[in-house]
Amino acid sequence: MFWRHMDYLYSNFATRAQESFACVTDLKIPPCSHGFIDHSPQWADYQVHSSSHQEIGQLDIRRLQAFVKIIDLGSISRAADLLNIAQPALSQQLAALESAFRQKLVIRSKSGVTPTIAGSVLYRHVQILSKQFDRAMVEITQGDGPLVGKVSVGLSPYSAGSTLSVELLRRVRDELPGIILHLTESFDDIYSELVMTGRLDMAVIHGSGPMKGVSFTPLMKEEFFLLAPHALEIPHDSENAVQLTDITGIPLLVPPKHNFVRKAIDMAFIRKGLEPTIVAEIEALTTLQGAIQEGIGSTILPWSVASRIAVEGKSRIYSLRNPVISENVSLCIPELVPETEASVAVRERLINLARAMASSRNWPGTQAST
Secondary structure: OHHHHHHHHHHHHHHHHHHHHHHHHOOOOOOOOOOOOOOOOOHHHOEEEOOOOOOOOEEEHHHHHHHHHHHHHOOHHHHHHHHOOOHHHHHHHHHHHHHHHOOOOEEEEOOEEEEOHHHHHHHHHHHHHHHHHHHHHHHHHHOOOOOOEEEEEEEOOOOHHHHHHHHHHHHHHHHOOOEEEEEEOOOOOOHHHHHHOOOOOEEEEEOOOOEOOEEEEEEEEEEEEEEEEOOOOOOOOOOOEEEHHHHOOOEEEEOOOOOHHHHHHHHHHHHOOOOOEEEEEOOOHHHHHHHHHOOOOEEEEEHHHHHHHOOOOOEEEEEEEOOOOEEEEEEEEEOOOOOOHHHHHHHHHHHHHHHHHHHOOOOOOEEEOO
């Protein structure tokens, strides 16, 4: 069983290596034939042998993984320290890769190293391959026992995804105790790229695609609401709804421009020919909550988030009308990286949980996708 998995991964690795070579050298390379494997217990030392192109020669897997570490850290010296090898030796490994691909893979500067276009292509392929090896080892050692392994899930800030996190964690702990769930929520990361490269197994994000390299499963569509200081007088109707034209003059505290929530807010004002009064960009929910309570400003958020930071007697939530601002929320998974049984189990629970919560009356203005 072990060697069957290794044969499969080796063949996949060889194919991916040649795909990378084709991408960075602009050559059309046919799929490679299956090479050979030295059946040694040190499977990390496997080398890729190209029967179609001698230019690739043989690529040591650990050399490729060291290249990934260089890019992650942005420094050859720091990567060498972390990998516990001499810096000149690591530089030689990088030079060997550049020679094999006949392309410059990194740009060196005083501040460190950054990948070239060719280096970024290789980085993406190696990330996928490394994750497949890790998954193979987990599945091989698991056998027919309970599901085990690590599953990473990205949760887009200011979305329903961040609200689902605690309940998802509870369900995984109760129903899948052998799985270690890694949850991340960050404004700085582009989750679709992390999913595409295999660094995340899945992510709950705003938007519905399409996007090359990833696939989307619609979870819900959620409306945005105004969260304002309780003492602020805002014209509203009998259903506690306010018009967008009536809030142009109030100070707004919003996410950064690259955030999907912010983009939806900006687009709503633009389409009405209005100019919002934005006084601050805030990423931390605790800071946003405190600023609203102190009367510094108001914000526009999905109900799933606004209801978490609203405080009775300190802030209040209003529906928005003319126009209604809404955004799709989807689960994003990679197209090229095969799912493990563990990630499939987590994905199924996340989808069921999201749709159940969206269908409940606890989230006004939210419609579950089918």
